[in-house]
Amino acid sequence: MAKLSLLDVYKYLPQTNCGECGEVTCMSFASKVLERKYKPTDCPPLVKDEKYRDKLQALSKLVAPPVKAVVIGKGNVAVTVGGKEVMYRHELTWHNPTALAVDVSDLDPPEKIEEKCKKIEAFRVIRIGQELSLDLVAVRAASGDPNRFEKAVEVVRKSCTYPMILCSLDPTVLAAVLRKPEVADSKPLLYAATKENWREMVVLAKKYQCPLVAFEPTSLADLKSLVLTIRNAGVEDIVLDPGTYTEGPGLKETLNKFVMIRRAAIKAEEEGLGYPILGVPAVTWLDGGEDPVKSYEETYLAAVMMARSADILILHTLQPYALLALTTLRQNLYTDPRKPVAVDPGLRTFGQPDENSPVLLTTNFALTYYTVANDIEAQGNTCYLLVANTGGLAVECSVAGGQLNASVVKSLIDESKIETKVKHRKLIIPQLAARLKGDIEDATQWEVIVGPRDSSEIKEFLKKVWPPEKN
Amino acid sequence: MASSKEDPVNELIRKVLDLVQKFGEIEIENVELSAEEFRLTFQPVVQNVVRRAEAALKAEEKPPELIKATFTPYLEKFPGQIVEVQIGATKSEGGTRGKVVKIGGERTMPFYSFEAANPNKPAFAMDVFDMPIPLAKPVKQMVEDVMHDPAEWAKKCVNKYGAQIVSLNLVSTDPLLEDRPVQQAMRSVENVLQAVDVPLIIGGSGNPQKDPFVLSKAAEVAHGEKVVLNSVSANMDYKTVVKAAKEHGHTVVAFTPMDMNNQKRLNRLLLDEGLPKNQIVQDPTTAALGYGLEYAFSLEERIKLAGLLGDEDLQMPIMAAASNAWGAREAWMKVEEWGPREIRGPLWETVTCVALMMAGADLFMISHPATVRVARKLADSLFGEGTCEQKIENWITSLK
Numbered sequence: 043m044a045k046l047s048l049l050d051v052y053k054y055l056p057q058t059n060c061g062e063c064g065e066v067t068c069m070s071f072a073s074k075v076l077e078r079k080y081k082p083t084d085c086p087p088l089v090k091d092e093k094y095r096d097k098l099q100a101l102s103k104l105v106a107p108p109v110k111a112v113v114i115g116k117g118n119v120a121v122t123v124g125g126k127e128v129m130y131r132h133e134l135t136w137h138n139p140t141a142l143a144v145d146v147s148d149l150d151p152p153e154k155i156e157e158k159c160k161k162i163e164a165f166r167v168i169r170i171g172q173e174l175s176l177d178l179v180a181v182r183a184a185s186g187d188p189n190r191f192e193k194a195v196e197v198v199r200k201s202c203t204y205p206m207i208l209c210s211l212d213p214t215v216l217a218a219v220l221r222k223p224e225v226a227d228s229k230p231l232l233y234a235a236t237k238e239n240w241r242e243m244v245v246l247a248k249k250y251q252c253p254l255v256a257f258e259p260t261s262l263a264d265l266k267s268l269v270l271t272i273r274n275a276g277v278e279d280i281v282l283d284p285g286t287y288t289e290g291p292g293l294k295e296t297l298n299k300f301v302m303i304r305r306a307a308i309k310a311e312e313e314g315l316g317y318p319i320l321g322v323p324a325v326t327w328l329d330g331g332e333d334p335v336k337s338y339e340e341t342y343l344a345a346v347m348m349a350r351s352a353d354i355l356i357l358h359t360l361q362p363y364a365l366l367a368l369t370t371l372r373q374n375l376y377t378d379p380r381k382p383v384a385v386d387p388g389l390r391t392f393g394q395p396d397e398n399s400p401v402l403l404t405t406n407f408a409l410t411y412y413t414v415a416n417d418i419e420a421q422g423n424t425c426y427l428l429v430a431n432t433g434g435l436a437v438e439c440s441v442a443g444g445q446l447n448a449s450v451v452k453s454l455i456d457e458s459k460i461e462t463k464v465k466h467r468k469l470i471i472p473q474l475a476a477r478l479k480g481d482i483e484d485a486t487q488w489e490v491i492v493g494p495r496d497s498s499e500i501k502e503f504l505k506k507v508w509p510p511e512k513n
Numbered sequence: 514m515a516s517s518k519e520d521p522v523n524e525l526i527r528k529v530l531d532l533v534q535k536f537g538e539i540e541i542e543n544v545e546l547s548a549e550e551f552r553l554t555f556q557p558v559v560q561n562v563v564r565r566a567e568a569a570l571k572a573e574e575k576p577p578e579l580i581k582a583t584f585t586p587y588l589e590k591f592p593g594q595i596v597e598v599q600i601g602a603t604k605s606e607g608g609t610r611g612k613v614v615k616i617g618g619e620r621t622m623p624f625y626s627f628e629a630a631n632p633n634k635p636a637f638a639m640d641v642f643d644m645p646i647p648l649a650k651p652v653k654q655m656v657e658d659v660m661h662d663p664a665e666w667a668k669k670c671v672n673k674y675g676a677q678i679v680s681l682n683l684v685s686t687d688p689l690l691e692d693r694p695v696q697q698a699m700r701s702v703e704n705v706l707q708a709v710d711v712p713l714i715i716g717g718s719g720n721p722q723k724d725p726f727v728l729s730k731a732a733e734v735a736h737g738e739k740v741v742l743n744s745v746s747a748n749m750d751y752k753t754v755v756k757a758a759k760e761h762g763h764t765v766v767a768f769t770p771m772d773m774n775n776q777k778r779l780n781r782l783l784l785d786e787g788l789p790k791n792q793i794v795q796d797p798t799t800a801a802l803g804y805g806l807e808y809a810f811s812l813e814e815r816i817k818l819a820g821l822l823g824d825e826d827l828q829m830p831i832m833a834a835a836s837n838a839w840g841a842r843e844a845w846m847k848v849e850e851w852g853p854r855e856i857r858g859p860l861w862e863t864v865t866c867v868a869l870m871m872a873g874a875d876l877f878m879i880s881h882p883a884t885v886r887v888a889r890k891l892a893d894s895l896f897g898e899g900t901c902e903q904k905i906e907n908w909i910t911s912l913k
Contacts, residue, residue: 132811182909209909237579259905267582274580285905292901293894298627302586310587325905330913334856342887345864349871363852366843367864374807409805435770436805439798442719443770444748477689496842
């Protein structure tokens with residue numbers, strides 16, 4: 043959406059302050075629309091009341107992002123892609139994290155397809171309180187045989203709840219599976235319309251109300267022509283695949299196209315390119331090759347595409363190191379840059395610490411704090427944790443930059459009144475802050491023990507050094 | 514279309530009537546005939562009409578052609594340019610390096626080659642330490658045999674691992690480690706300069722009291738070699754280092770912890786000391802993948818954009834220590850369900866590195882040879898080098 047003011051939004055609201063949305067006033071609802079916390083349809087009267095229909099339509103148009111948001115799948119596993127409003131994440135934030143799909147082939151035996159699907163759904167990692175996982179299964183009609191594809195899709199549906207991308211350039215193959223109401227109802231993404239098959243693909247996408255990929259690797263003019271055509275024929279939910287090459291000049295071309303498409307949508311508001319972008323790092327495997335080399339290559343190429351605002355990536359690898367790196371990168375890039383990077387400094391307790399419990403030190407960088415706090419908790423340690431105000435910097439940076447220093451620690455000890463809570467005067471500091479040991483001891487008269495490098499080692503470390511009398 | 518259950522004859526008649534009306538071939542308005550009568554009475558006429566109708570139907574069913582479109586990329590014209598910094602000097606330039614490396618000089622965002630040609634690829638330096646230090650296992654495995662000797666270590670990085678620059682870190686001078694005297698630490702500088710002919714980055718130990726002495730002495734020892742002195746910050750005696758850099762012709766890294774305004778301020782301070790703009794590299798702090806990478810990513814993008822838009826104080830090339838990725842537990846910790854750390858570790862560093870390449874970093878510090886290899890290959894590709902034989906049109910069926 044363009045730069046809007048509060049009043050731009052407010053004038054389309056009922057202005058009754060009815061409170062049905064959960065906000066006290068329409069004005070506060072408007073401000074949350076600007077922050078992208080609410081959509082126009084989150085205002086119940088706007089949706090329910092016939093007399094507001096024009097307002098709802100106008101407001102929806104006003105706040106529509108230049109890159110259309112497209113939904114794949116249905117229910118609680120549905121994935122929204124696109125909806126981007128800016129080129130760079132610092133300008134606002136990137137919405138709708140890149141959806142990660144892994145491919146399965148209908149040439150594989152059913153047991154193998156089942157196994158792969160289960161692995162896809164089983165991949166889960168908890169990082170900083172968030173569960174990271176994959177999103178989609180891309181089923182490839184590698185056989186070209188409608189019957190075989192139908193069976194493979196059946197196996198996928200039974201072994202995995204994720205929405206599907208149905209991949210075949212042959213409309214009769216896709217038609218064969220879409221005929222089944224349960225497949226069409228699951229709202230798969232159809233891959234793909236080309237300049238050869240678009241007539242039939244458009245019929246399928248419209249008949250079954252499924253989003254459709256436009257695949258045209260020749261040029262962006264040709265891609266645009268294909269998109270305008272299928273849009274003109276009545277397909278609204280479109281995803282763009284400008285073609286993914288993963289080596290040499292082809293790779294350069296691919297990434298340039300990603301940027302040009304996004305620029306065209308956001309800066310030039312160009313018709314026909316304001317849709318999510320799909321990349322296929324899986325083509326890294328086109329000429330065969332083996333793990334770990336190919337997974338490694340595919341992963342960093344996928345990372346590069348993600349940094350260039352790809353909205354969907356179809357992967358081939360299922361190696362945990364690859365998926366861990368990519369889901370972590372996605373979490374990083376899609377973090378709201380407006381979110382504070384710091385937690386409140388001060389004293390935290392874990393378990394029920396007493397006057398003999400150890401006292402640890404860390405900084406108030408949110409990531410550092412949550413990592414340390416999660417580890418302390420998970421390991422079942424009982425202790426105090428002093429959180430120093432480093433202006434939201436991690437340990438290593440704040441030691442180098444001087445934000446973590448002896449006087450900060452001194453005032454933290456004073457303000458937290460930790461000296462009234464423990465009998466001892468021993469402070470365990472992170473190993474990365476080891477160089478501050480002398481200074482802190484001079485400033486606070488506490489004894490400083492240099493702790494482990496990583497908070498995952500706190501329990502083992504405490505076993506060795508706590509209680510101190512043991513030594 | 515009519516449903517298939519409709520009587521074929523009726524269907525035919527309906528179509529014919531529709532078409533006839535449309536084309537005005539014959540007047541059959543107000544004519545009411547049963548199907549049977551129609552067939553019997555007007556057979557020859559109908560046949561004729563049907564033929565025409567079929568042809569017309571075909572024409573109508575033939576769906577529209579592709580809508581023609583053109584595409585012109587939206588181009589930005591940036592008024593500013595990033596300065597070019599040369600690292601290393603050849604004999605004719607007053608040094609002894611066999612190769613030099615140029616970084617920076619961008620006219621547009623990294624690798625936006627549709628918009629403008631940036632002159633230089635990012636460059637990759639490998640870390641060497643002047644004493645054996647604890648290293649993550651996957652890194653240690655690569656250099657274990659040379660860790661006792663910085664010169665051998667440097668050679669291995671250049672000759673075997675493809676490092677374009679050696680980043681020698683004089684950590685032994687740290688009062689908390691060996692507290693090696695400055696003069697003694699210079700032996701490693703001399704030895705490494707002798708052992709390899711690529712340019713050098715010379716780092717201190719990070720001790721703000723001692724580093725000014727270490728770095729200014731190193732500047733003197735490496736006179737004329739155009740090394741990069743790594744680094745100065747606002748909370749240390751940067752003036753001493755800047756003075757030495759000017760005197761001996763080196764570049765200085767301006768390090769600030771994750772803040773664009775502080776970076777701008779420090780860069781300005783160095784400029785005010787009379788250090789030429791093309792002898793400054795900025796390091797706004799590198800956070801690793803999973804540990805704040807997004808801050809480094811956006812900060813680098815913002816700095817690069819600001820420089821391109823004309824902010825004179827932010828037009829220096831950017832340095833990123835991708836090797837910080839080894840601080841992440843995902844890189845070094847043995848966790849079976851995450852896969853072998855021998856792969857996972859370097860991949861963690863590689864992903865940190867390539868993400869920041871996209872954001873705008875020009876000079877990288879790397880610990881693992883795998884990262885150097887793939888990042889250099891990626892940079893080559895993004896400059897259009899190499900070949901691409903991939904046939905992707907049928908990737909759905911041809912993927913192995």
